[in-house]
Amino acid sequence: MAELPEDVQTTAERLTRLARDAVDSNEAEAYRERRESSLSEHGYTARYREADDTLILYPVEWIDDDGTVVLDRIDDTDRAVELSLSGTGEEDEWAAIEEHNSQLVATVEETAGEDHAANARAFADFMGNHYVRRVETAGTRELREFLTEYYPRNSWPTAAQKTKVRESLELLFEAAGEPFPGVTRTSR
Known part of the structure; x- marks a missing residue:
């Protein structure tokens, strides 16, 4: 089979x-x-x-x-x-995940520009470094953690990037060919 x-x-x-x-x-x-x-x-x-x-x-x-x-x-x-579902953290696995996630970020940049790409890169870093996972495997828990904890504290987004972050994530999931899980952003 x-x-x-x-x-x-x-x-x-x-x-x-x-x-x-x-x-x-x-x-x-x-x-x-x-x-x-x-x-x-x-x-x-x-x-x-x-x-x-x-x-x-x-x-x-x-x-x-x-x-x-x-x-x-x-x-x-x-x-x-x-x-x-927790990721192993092995170096070879991380490198493969980083390559995959970087290709998706490049797709977002080509189709939507630098602000969206910066947001996509921040999420790719979050998923790759914290979970050793491809961006499109994120669920509502990871998206919420990114939007409320990681993004405001670690990404240093511009005002333009902040207003586009949800759309950027939707574009990233679209580039991966996966539907975007529903998430409500907590205001900061």
Whole structure:
């Protein structure tokens, strides 16, 4: 059977973060349903292991009718995918994430200009350095933390940048091909 495509893994990871961080239980359930729908198209399902903040993706054929993994059905453990939702902080991982995030910042700069790019760069730095994650994996918790804590204290934005920060983040998510999670900014 074919390996689970990386874009499907990334989407599952993002939707799991959004579900984990959602305040509303209906919103969380909607994210989980979208994740399951995406994975089922490839014959996979997901489990979230809260103890170590890990998402596990594995073939549905390994599961019996009551949702239990049947060890005799596991043909190749390499087909399962484990994704840490906390980031590992390994140098190679950080470099790959920084390259990815920088490409998205460059796209924002090309399409929207320097002020938006400065805001996008600040968010890329926040996600890469604090979470060792791609910008588009951010959920409402990370966005809120960025807007209320990191951005005003660490970015030294100009007045023009401050007025555009939410739009800049929306452009960054758009460049990544992901929808922007709803966040209300706390005024400062």
